[in-house]
Amino acid sequence: MSIGLLERGQLALQSQRFSSLLRARLTTLYPGKACLELPVDENHEQQHGFVHGGVISYLADNTLTFAAGSILGDCVTSEFKLNYVRPAVGSSLLIAEAEVIASGKSQAVCRCEVYFVKDGQRRLCAAAQGTIRRIE
Amino acid sequence: MSIGLLERGQLALQSQRFSSLLRARLTTLYPGKACLELPVDENHEQQHGFVHGGVISYLADNTLTFAAGSILGDCVTSEFKLNYVRPAVGSSLLIAEAEVIASGKSQAVCRCEVYFVKDGQRRLCAAAQGTIRRIE
Amino acid sequence: MSIGLLERGQLALQSQRFSSLLRARLTTLYPGKACLELPVDENHEQQHGFVHGGVISYLADNTLTFAAGSILGDCVTSEFKLNYVRPAVGSSLLIAEAEVIASGKSQAVCRCEVYFVKDGQRRLCAAAQGTIRRIE
Amino acid sequence: MSIGLLERGQLALQSQRFSSLLRARLTTLYPGKACLELPVDENHEQQHGFVHGGVISYLADNTLTFAAGSILGDCVTSEFKLNYVRPAVGSSLLIAEAEVIASGKSQAVCRCEVYFVKDGQRRLCAAAQGTIRRIE
Numbered sequence: 001m002s003i004g005l006l007e008r009g010q011l012a013l014q015s016q017r018f019s020s021l022l023r024a025r026l027t028t029l030y031p032g033k034a035c036l037e038l039p040v041d042e043n044h045e046q047q048h049g050f051v052h053g054g055v056i057s058y059l060a061d062n063t064l065t066f067a068a069g070s071i072l073g074d075c076v077t078s079e080f081k082l083n084y085v086r087p088a089v090g091s092s093l094l095i096a097e098a099e100v101i102a103s104g105k106s107q108a109v110c111r112c113e114v115y116f117v118k119d120g121q122r123r124l125c126a127a128a129q130g131t132i133r134r135i136e
Numbered sequence: 137m138s139i140g141l142l143e144r145g146q147l148a149l150q151s152q153r154f155s156s157l158l159r160a161r162l163t164t165l166y167p168g169k170a171c172l173e174l175p176v177d178e179n180h181e182q183q184h185g186f187v188h189g190g191v192i193s194y195l196a197d198n199t200l201t202f203a204a205g206s207i208l209g210d211c212v213t214s215e216f217k218l219n220y221v222r223p224a225v226g227s228s229l230l231i232a233e234a235e236v237i238a239s240g241k242s243q244a245v246c247r248c249e250v251y252f253v254k255d256g257q258r259r260l261c262a263a264a265q266g267t268i269r270r271i272e
Numbered sequence: 273m274s275i276g277l278l279e280r281g282q283l284a285l286q287s288q289r290f291s292s293l294l295r296a297r298l299t300t301l302y303p304g305k306a307c308l309e310l311p312v313d314e315n316h317e318q319q320h321g322f323v324h325g326g327v328i329s330y331l332a333d334n335t336l337t338f339a340a341g342s343i344l345g346d347c348v349t350s351e352f353k354l355n356y357v358r359p360a361v362g363s364s365l366l367i368a369e370a371e372v373i374a375s376g377k378s379q380a381v382c383r384c385e386v387y388f389v390k391d392g393q394r395r396l397c398a399a400a401q402g403t404i405r406r407i408e
Numbered sequence: 409m410s411i412g413l414l415e416r417g418q419l420a421l422q423s424q425r426f427s428s429l430l431r432a433r434l435t436t437l438y439p440g441k442a443c444l445e446l447p448v449d450e451n452h453e454q455q456h457g458f459v460h461g462g463v464i465s466y467l468a469d470n471t472l473t474f475a476a477g478s479i480l481g482d483c484v485t486s487e488f489k490l491n492y493v494r495p496a497v498g499s500s501l502l503i504a505e506a507e508v509i510a511s512g513k514s515q516a517v518c519r520c521e522v523y524f525v526k527d528g529q530r531r532l533c534a535a536a537q538g539t540i541r542r543i544e
Binding site for chain 3: 424425426427429450453454456460461463465473484485487489491492543
């Protein structure tokens, strides 16, 4: 009996100790798409009470990699670019969605949106684009 | 008696709870330049035993912001781009250096290099470039 | 009698001498969206017979700016990032579509896709993301 | 009798028809470094009388590729990011300098600065960072 793509992705995420430390969860994984969630509290803040950019960039980077990994297998991020569009404040949950927009044999270009949930609504806090490379 | 730029920066860093969680240290800060260090261990790894990209992107993002903040005062990152050039492996210390390459009244463009220290030598693991914006 | 948004955009494009030199056309402009087209021939090639990256980056940059300008008015690009995903070859037309994904009073974050048309079909050749700033 | 690296680079540049159209010149090429110059006039402007961003992005992209090509051989740009830091105005010459900051067998990460010359002085107008890939 084989396990599915989502379960394999969740095992990969669990084997990332930094992701365990941050308590990231992989909630969706199918070919070309991934969704990660991250519960946030005051430990994730910077000095203005916003979620620290480093938390958001971690989440964007990782979600880009899982989206690509759904097609390419074992992967690492080669490069990415992130625009912060709004401070994530007053939220206890970040949600990141990524998708592959082009892929070849050895790498994929992906995009990701990061949202914070507040008062029951998602609001965009960051958008990313990057290149993910298959590990030989 | 006033405190210097480095001390003010260190207080700002301490007031970032996520930076305290990661135990980042600001070691250098003068107008246009900043250096941050981050001790790393197995809690910062991903599944291949490399330092997780999210740790490196946190450090690059934050060092960019401190470099700009040395000129602009209180700041946030608007956007940045990061290239991972080599896996950080077998290291217990990351060092990031950033400098302002152009600045105006409200924002600065900065570059950053992230190194890992191994066998007493620094090796480049990532390079970043981004825009930092003064908070009104 | 007033002229519409598309007409104003076309006049702005005409007043860009470099865009006239390259014969770019603005075909769509409504709040948050822009589409530019560029006829290409051998004068736009690099040494492998592909459309030169510089032509594609020009088109991405300009389309990002028109998308933002549809909301913000007179604008310039602050920064952008571009991934080339496939060589544009055997085509006589590039089409770029951009949209605003977040906007404030003074700037907008936009994304753009650049396609080449070949055998009656569009194929993605590049994807961009950037920040566009209103001119005071 | 063999020709040197600079001469080979100049031949490659000449074989880019778009670069000939723009009259770009390769003035320096040695392992890991490249310098391109571009004479500019009113045909390169946008509507505010600044050199069009597309001209600057062309020059940055191409200079990044020549810097990488000095090490890797025949190359294309995979992706790059560009910050415009100051409008290029009142100038008849752009100068771009690029260098390799990390390279492997198949790709290199490079940085580039683009200057405009005015009143006998260079002023930075843009800074770029990107990934250049060897063509098989």
